[in-house]
Amino acid sequence: MNGLFLAVEGPNGVGKTTTVTRLAELLRQRGHTVHVTTEPSDTPLGRLIRSSETALTGRAMALAVAADRYAHIDTEINPALADGKIVISDRYVQSSLVLQRLDELPLKEIWQYNAHVPPTSLSCYLRHSAHVIQQRLDQRQHHSRLERAGSPAREAALYEDAYVFLAARGWCQVWIDCRELDVDGVAARLLQHMERLRTR
Numbered sequence: 105m106n107g108l109f110l111a112v113e114g115p116n117g118v119g120k121t122t123t124v125t126r127l128a129e130l131l132r133q134r135g136h137t138v139h140v141t142t143e144p145s146d147t148p149l150g151r152l153i154r155s156s157e158t159a160l161t162g163r164a165m166a167l168a169v170a171a172d173r174y175a176h177i178d179t180e181i182n183p184a185l186a187d188g189k190i191v192i193s194d195r196y197v198q199s200s201l202v203l204q205r206l207d208e209l210p211l212k213e214i215w216q217y218n219a220h221v222p223p224t225s226l227s228c229y230l231r232h233s234a235h236v237i238q239q240r241l242d243q244r245q246h247h248s249r250l251e252r253a254g255s256p257a258r259e260a261a262l263y264e265d266a267y268v269f270l271a272a273r274g275w276c277q278v279w280i281d282c283r284e285l286d287v288d289g290v291a292a293r294l295l296q297h298m299e300r301l302r303t304r
């Protein structure tokens with residue numbers, strides 16, 4: 105599995121960060137070297153984006169996020185892959201294909217800004233019931249501007265569009281239905297998909 109690049113995607117609150125953490129533990133227990141990362145990235149530009157979400161909107165936000173993504177690829181993702189690590193990113197280009205649409209940008213324009221990103225080895229979309237996700241979001245203290253602009257059901261519908269859009273471009277993608285699965289179950293399902301890739 106060395107040099108495998110995985111993205112974990114899905115609506116806010118679906119369980120991306122929790123799943124990525126557990127999956128990385130499972131992989132490390134199996135002796136793999138794993139690099140966990142996130143978008144926006146943990147760099148000055150990524151942090152600026154996180155703290156500027158009211159100042160950066162629409163096209164400006166889309167371009168800032170795309171710039172951060174290209175820098176993330178050059179400075180962090182590609183070097184880790186070249187070192188033979190498994191890279192797991194909590195959010196990737198699919199997040200732009202969803203969140204920037206919540207900010208009123210058309211899919212075609214968002215893709216123009218992101219057309220040069222390398223495809224993942226595998227992109228996993230987590231899905232859960234909108235009701236459960238909403239209950240989780242209701243427990244959070246802070247809600248981002250784009251979180252407030254959308255809803256779990258709307259984000260889920262936009263993720264369906266992103267899946268179709270990238271499938272047409274040959275991306276390797278899977279859906280994981282989290283409704284009947286605890287965190288270990290979701291991580292184990294992801295691991296199965298990764299192992300299938302290896303045996304292909």
Ligand SMILES: Nc1ncnc2c1ncn2[C@@H]1O[C@H](COP(=O)(O)OP(=O)(O)O)[C@@H](O)[C@H]1O
Pocket residue numbers: 114115116117118119120121122123240282285286287288290
């Ligand atoms: N498979 C799961 N089963 C039950 N609860 C989960 C599961 N995955 C995540 N959670 C819970 O859902 C909440 C949101 O998870 P989080 O990983 O922060 O979501 P995201 O990164 O997609 O916004 C957290 O309280 C987390 O503990």
Ligand SMILES: Cc1cn([C@H]2C[C@H](O)[C@@H](COP(=O)(O)OP(=O)(O)O)O2)c(=O)[nH]c1=O
Pocket residue numbers: 116143144153154157165169195196197198199200201203204248249250
């Ligand atoms: C990755 C990504 C993030 N964002 C925005 C959404 C949020 O306002 C901000 C932070 O992302 P988010 O994942 O919601 O932050 P956190 O990890 O703190 O929950 O970046 C985009 O607009 N497009 C993207 O592609």
